[in-house]
Amino acid sequence: MSASAARLGLVGCPTCRLVSRVPPAEAMVCARCLAPLHLRKPGSIRRCWALLLAAVALYVPANTLPIMYTSSLFGSQDDTIMSGVLFLWGSGSWYLALVVFFASILVPLAKILGLALLLVSVQLRSSWRPAERARLYRLVESIGRWSMLDIFVVALLVTVVQLTALAAVRAGPAALAFGAVVVLTMAAAQSFDPRLIWDPLEEAHA
Amino acid sequence: MPERIPEALAAPKSGRSLPLVWIVPAVALAIGAWLSVSAWLERGTQITIHFRTAEGLQAGKTRIKYKDVDVGRITEIALANDLTGVIATAELVKGADKLAVEDTRFWVVRPRISGSTVSGLQTLLSGTHVAVDVGKSTQRRRLFIGLEQPPAFTTDVPGRQLTLRAEDIGSLDIGSPVYYRRLQVGQVAAYELDNDGRAVKVTIFINSPYDRFVSANSRFWHASGIDMALDAEGVRVKTESLVSLAIGGIAFATPLDDAEPGPIAADMVFSLHRDQAHAFKNPDRLADSYVVIFDQSVRGLQPGAPVDFRGIVVGEVAAIHTQYDPGSKKIAIPVEIRIYPERFTSRLRGGAKSGRLGRDGKFVAGLVERGLRAQLRTGSLLTGQLYVALDFFPDAPHARLDLAQSPPELPTRPSALEDLHATLVSLANKLERVPLDQMATNFSRSMQSLDSLVKRLDTELAPEARSTLAEMRKTLAETTRTMGDASRTFASAEKSLAPDSALFAELADAAREFGRTAQTLRTLADYLERNPQALLRGKAEDAR
Numbered sequence: 090m091s092a093s094a095a096r097l098g099l100v101g102c103p104t105c106r107l108v109s110r111v112p113p114a115e116a117m118v119c120a121r122c123l124a125p126l127h128l129r130k131p132g133s134i135r136r137c138w139a140l141l142l143a144a145v146a147l148y149v150p151a152n153t154l155p156i157m158y159t160s161s162l163f164g165s166q167d168d169t170i171m172s173g174v175l176f177l178w179g180s181g182s183w184y185l186a187l188v189v190f191f192a193s194i195l196v197p198l199a200k201i202l203g204l205a206l207l208l209v210s211v212q213l214r215s216s217w218r219p220a221e222r223a224r225l226y227r228l229v230e231s232i233g234r235w236s237m238l239d240i241f242v243v244a245l246l247v248t249v250v251q252l253t254a255l256a257a258v259r260a261g262p263a264a265l266a267f268g269a270v271v272v273l274t275m276a277a278a279q280s281f282d283p284r285l286i287w288d289p290l291e292e293a294h295a
Numbered sequence: 296m297p298e299r300i301p302e303a304l305a306a307p308k309s310g311r312s313l314p315l316v317w318i319v320p321a322v323a324l325a326i327g328a329w330l331s332v333s334a335w336l337e338r339g340t341q342i343t344i345h346f347r348t349a350e351g352l353q354a355g356k357t358r359i360k361y362k363d364v365d366v367g368r369i370t371e372i373a374l375a376n377d378l379t380g381v382i383a384t385a386e387l388v389k390g391a392d393k394l395a396v397e398d399t400r401f402w403v404v405r406p407r408i409s410g411s412t413v414s415g416l417q418t419l420l421s422g423t424h425v426a427v428d429v430g431k432s433t434q435r436r437r438l439f440i441g442l443e444q445p446p447a448f449t450t451d452v453p454g455r456q457l458t459l460r461a462e463d464i465g466s467l468d469i470g471s472p473v474y475y476r477r478l479q480v481g482q483v484a485a486y487e488l489d490n491d492g493r494a495v496k497v498t499i500f501i502n503s504p505y506d507r508f509v510s511a512n513s514r515f516w517h518a519s520g521i522d523m524a525l526d527a528e529g530v531r532v533k534t535e536s537l538v539s540l541a542i543g544g545i546a547f548a549t550p551l552d553d554a555e556p557g558p559i560a561a562d563m564v565f566s567l568h569r570d571q572a573h574a575f576k577n578p579d580r581l582a583d584s585y586v587v588i589f590d591q592s593v594r595g596l597q598p599g600a601p602v603d604f605r606g607i608v609v610g611e612v613a614a615i616h617t618q619y620d621p622g623s624k625k626i627a628i629p630v631e632i633r634i635y636p637e638r639f640t641s642r643l644r645g646g647a648k649s650g651r652l653g654r655d656g657k658f659v660a661g662l663v664e665r666g667l668r669a670q671l672r673t674g675s676l677l678t679g680q681l682y683v684a685l686d687f688f689p690d691a692p693h694a695r696l697d698l699a700q701s702p703p704e705l706p707t708r709p710s711a712l713e714d715l716h717a718t719l720v721s722l723a724n725k726l727e728r729v730p731l732d733q734m735a736t737n738f739s740r741s742m743q744s745l746d747s748l749v750k751r752l753d754t755e756l757a758p759e760a761r762s763t764l765a766e767m768r769k770t771l772a773e774t775t776r777t778m779g780d781a782s783r784t785f786a787s788a789e790k791s792l793a794p795d796s797a798l799f800a801e802l803a804d805a806a807r808e809f810g811r812t813a814q815t816l817r818t819l820a821d822y823l824e825r826n827p828q829a830l831l832r833g834k835a836e837d838a839r
Contacts, residue, residue, distance in 0.1 A: 100303060110300050110301070110302040111303065112302050114305030114306070118306045119304075120303055126303050139316045140319055143319045146323040146326075147327050149327060150326075154334055269326070
């Protein structure tokens with residue numbers, strides 16, 4: 090039966106990758122490069138929760154406030170993410186609507202829910218389906234950057250469409266919130282220590 | 296192998312007790328809350344506007360604009376409960392709620408093309424919007440009735456609103472121009488029928504600074520259409536402008552002799568005249584009624600027809616009645632006329648009050664004594680329009696003005712045409728008295744004797760005349776024969792006198808001989824003149 094490094098009293102240096110034995114002290118540094126060493130990411134769950142809650146807090150204005158102001162000869166308009174999706178759907182570009190809906194609404198929501206699930210399960214020291222949860226974690230970490238699609242669109246339009254009199258596009262407050270949501274969820278995923286998924290299993294075996 | 300793994304170094308514990316990481320969600324919450332709160336704060340006042348139709352309005356899209364600045368938008372459109380219109384719920388932006396006061400007006404800006412103006416064309420591209428005219432009241436209000444037409448003037452335009460009273464609206468419409476010296480200075484803002492339905496109340500708005508040219512004495516008239524006048528100076532055509540020709544208009548002016556333009560009372564109502572001449576006519580404040588009774592047909596006389604004194608219109612026909620007089624069993628036609636005594640007043644002679652036909656009627660009674668009579672006259676032979684003429688007929692039969700009657704009756708005199716008619720009738724009567732039968736009998740008798748005379752001539756004279764004629768014909772034949780002989784004689788004479796005849800040649804020779812003889816004689820005569828002695832001595836030898 091496999092055992093984790095921590096259980097064997099070993100710790101790896103995240104910087105120079107030197108494996109050391111855990112000394113009988115509360116804090117330790119790498120014997121070779123003097124980088125701080127931890128058996129598990131310190132405060133991983135707490136930090137992850139904090140970032141996740143921040144993301145949730147900003148997810149609401151990101152979806153309710155306008156992300157983009159468009160003013161043209163034909164009148165001005167402000168769009169939320171959802172109204173953009175509905176517009177695309179209504180104008181027949183249902184595939185684009187799906188892409189935007191998936192990347193801008195579903196993915197951040199899925200990330201938030203996934204991370205919340207991981208955190209809760211780890212805190213409950215659950216041994217439920219660790220392999221699937223590990224796969225979920227990898228998924229959450231890898232799809233993070235794709236949520237920036239909307240921000241890219243807005244940033245492009247704002248810089249390209251500036252025909253003062255004819256048409257102008259400005260970013261709305263939701264763009265800021267939405268960007269923050271994406272960054273915060275990525276940071277939360279980074280701060281999560283996936284080793285925590287396996288710890289309860291090891292204890293159960295022991 | 297674990298023995299060969301080095302041991303990590305122990306490190307002093309970091310003294311961080313407060314986990315900084317919780318600042319992140321705190322900040323995020325704060326930002327989120329701030330965004331939400333600010334969005335909520337920016338949510339302005341909700342107002343409700345009733346429109347007749349939602350044409351061009353879109354919930355969530357249609358803007359409310361004041362001076363072309365977005366001040367809100369329509370958030371919801373619903374049918375009114377009684378289905379007579381639509382109720383648009385609008386949200387005014389933060390700070391624009393002071394627009395929503397008691398007398399604020401809302402209307403939908405659509406492309407509009409009326410006679411004088413084209414407006415709202417930009418909405419063709421940008422879609423309709425709702426425009427606001429902010430009222431002056433301070434009383435807040437949440438429920439409004441949207442206007443169907445854009446108001447002719449907005450509250451913030453300085454100027455003055457006036458009320459005119461017109462007999463009819465003519466071709467005026469909201470927005471029709473108001474002219475002062477042919478300059479457009481305002482427009483018609485509204486019109487409505489008077490409460491009693493007898494006149495139209497037209498509300499006009501005169502823009503500042505032209506509103507100071509309006510005084511209590513200003514005259515207003517319809518400037519629609521063309522005013523054509525034919526007079527001694529020729530044909531004159533007058534119109535304010537082509538626009539007013541098409542859509543009507545109002546012009547006004549203030550009389551020049553209006554030295555002290557009085558202030559206009561707030562509830563003053565001006566009257567709108569039908570043309571300029573009418574507007575500038577002195578208003579008739581006094582009117583005296585009289586009745587004139589005509590014995591003739593009044594066909595062509597209408598209420599409103601002029602009453603004229605030697606060419607000056609001094610009144611008008613008020614009414615035409617018929618009256619059966621049971622005493623004389625006759626039907627008379629009393630015509631009620633109204634005379635404006637002020638038109639007799641003369642401004643030339645300082646006392647503008649003098650010359651007025653006295654109110655007590657004694658003055659008129661005096662005039663009647665001196666022969667003042669009313670007479671029906673034809674104004675135009677073409678149309679047969681009649682008018683009542685007042686004039687003096689000193690030879691008219693005596694009449695008196697009965698001042699006890701109300702209205703008093705002015706004596707009349709048959710009209711000139713009627714006089715002519717009477718003359719013709721009397722002429723016909725005289726003709727009738729002529730003994731035409733007798734004259735005809737005499738005439739036929741004369742004709743008979745003439746006839747017998749002709750017959751006698753025929754029988755007695757004709758045969759003799761015939762024999763005379765036959766003899767004459769014979770004589771003529773003989774004469775013709777004689778003439779033939781004569782012509783033959785002439786022909787032979789002609790032949791012997793022809794230039795190539797022997798007689799002519801001999802005559803020519805003789806003439807030549809005679810000429811030569813004459814020459815010789817002339818030579819002899821010359822010689823004898825120069826040498827008279829030759830008669831005695833004979834011809835001398837030439838001295839060589």
